[in-house]
Amino acid sequence: MTRRSKSTPEPTSTRLLAYVRVSTQQQVDDGFSLAGQKAELQKWAAYQNLPLDENLIFEDAGISGRHNLRPGLEAMLSTLKPGDTVATYALSRLARGGAMQTLALVERIHDAGARIVFLKEQIDTTSPYGRIMLVVLSEIALLEIEQMRERSEMGRLQAANEGRIPLGSSSRPYGLEIDDDGYPVWDEERARTIRRLFDLRNQKLSLRAVAKALEEEGHPTRRGKKASWESGVVHLILRNPVYKGELIYRQDRERIVIPVPPLVSPEDWQRAQGGYAGQRSHVNPEKFPLTGHLVCTCGSALVGQFAPRAKAHYTPHLYYACLPEVRHTEHCPTNGKRRRLWRTDELERAYVEALAALLENPHDPLRIQAAFGAPLPEDPHVQERQDVNAMLEELLDLRLKGQVTRAAYERQFEILSDRLKRLNAPAPLPIRAPDVPDLSHLAQLVRGAKGRDLAEFLDELGVVGQARGESRGLSRSRDLPRPEITVEIIDFQPLA
Known part of the structure; x- marks a missing residue:
């Protein structure tokens, strides 16, 4: 009879796993391309006499290293076994979120009984020296990213203050170009189109009729003469003050008016804003009072639309939408x-409560700025809140695609939501409450206003809000917990 051992040790793996990543900003042919990383990893594996199976090369294409939830990374982590070796070309390929993010990922790999090697930095994290170098290099990498972002933002603000246009060709208004020094000039053909568009509108034509006339006369759209004009695009052009000589540039809480050569007079521009019977839903203040006072999390203006009905007898939902023709990019970055x-009822309720809370709170930073023109205190958690919101939205998307289990989704959702609540704590301000005008009576008016009355009230206050979270009922997984819909008031002007 053969005696069994009391415990059988778990077999140790000798597999080599590789992780490669490239963001959308990387050039295809540079040293960080997917093919380039794979080639370097194959060379290293051959030198170490370790076989590298193609099925064990995990990749994330077009995903930022600041995001924790990446399909390729999650797939690699879930397949780790004790004794495995993970190789990646560079520290920046694994993480871009600083030492905390990098060390958290390394700990997950170590907890699985595996080790990780960074080829470029020649770091093996199983040694104390390797772990120290890992912390130092990850912080240096994060510092470089933050410095590059700050320099870029400072450069754009400086350009705007000097009257130059800090926008790329896809972000500039229709017809607006820049000269060699970055100053605004108009494309002559599209300038004629703009003048004709305002002329038609001031003849009391509907948006649809204006679009049809422009198409029949052969005026080019942003995509050229072959593309058709849409009434929604006509509306957005009419609402843009750049055509009367004012380009509004926003960055964080900065608002700069850049002067440009006007194509129409202020009187003609204002006359073109008038309403008419039968106009498109997204310019109807009765149904969409937040239009013109609401932006997406990505910063693009939201417009009102009717949701398509699933069946003919169903009542269509109204919603606010971030659309490609408004933001001038194919996909929303968020x-x-x-x-x-966003459903209109949910978003309008959140908007009204956010504005009422602003009016009732004399210590709110925006109230202080509106009352005294005082500089806003620095919020150290702005970037972290944006990152957590992006992670919540990415987590929901992964669940809808079936790439994470429901249990994992709910567990991670609870962790991130709790973290977000702690980051939303208001910062204390040094100004005393009696110094700030009492606007609590306006909060009551805001809560009671509906439709056109609410739209006019928002016009008077000069309010702009930014939407966050997700609406229920607009996805195939309605029962999933998801980020609560909130609105952050990002611009507020005092009543005259």
Whole structure:
């Protein structure tokens, strides 16, 4: 009879796993391309006499290293066994979020009984020296990213203050170009189109009729003469003050008016803003009072639309949408989709409560700035809140695609939501409450206003809000917990 041992040790793996990543900003042919990383990893594996199976090369294409939830990374982590070796070309390929993010990922790999090697930095994290170098290099990498972002933002603000246009060709208004020094000039052909568009509108034509006339006369759209004109695009052009000589540039809480050569007089521009019977839903203040006072999390203006009805007898939902023709990019940066939707009832309720809270709180930074023109205190958690919101939205998207289990989704959702609540604590301000005008009576008016009355009230206050979270009922997984819909008031002007 053969005696069994009391415990059988778990077999140790000798596999080599590789992780490669490239963001959308990387050039295809530079040293960090997917093919380039794979080639370097193959060379290293051959030198170490370790076989590298193609099925064990995990990749994330077009995903930022600041995001924790990446399909390729999650797939690699879930397949780790004791004794495995993970190789990646450089520290920046694994993480871009600083030492905390990098060390958290390394700990997950170590907890699985595996080790990780960074080829470029020649770091093996199983040694104390390797772990120290890992912390130092990850912080240096994060510092470089932050410095590059700050320099870029400072350069754009400086350009705007000097009257130059800090926008790329896809972000500039229709017809607006820049000269060699960055100053605004108009494309002559499209300038004629703009003048004709305002002329038609001031003849009391509907948006649809204006679009049809421009198409029949052969005026080019942003995509050229072959593309058709849409009434929604006509509306956006009419509402843009750049055509009367004012380009509004916003960055964080900065608002700069850049003067440009006007194509129409202020009187003609204002006359073109008048309403008419039968206009498109997204310019109807009765149904969409937040239009013109609401932006997406990505910063693009939201417009009102009717949701398509599933059946003929169903009542269509109204919603605010982030659309490609408004933001001038194919996909919304916050969720990677062409459209991002919010139900009007949910979003308007959150908007009204956020504005009422602002009016009732004399210590709110925006109230202080509106009352005294005082500089806003620095909020150290702005970037971290944006990162957590992006992670919540990415987590929901991964669940809808079936790439994470429901249990994992709910566990991570609870962790991130709790973290977000702690980051939303208001910062103390040094100004005493009696110094700030009492606007609590306006809060009551805001809560009671509906439709056109609410739209006019927002016009008077000069309010702009930014939408966050997700609407229920607009996805195939309605029962999933998801980020609560909130609105952050990002611009507020005192009543005259």
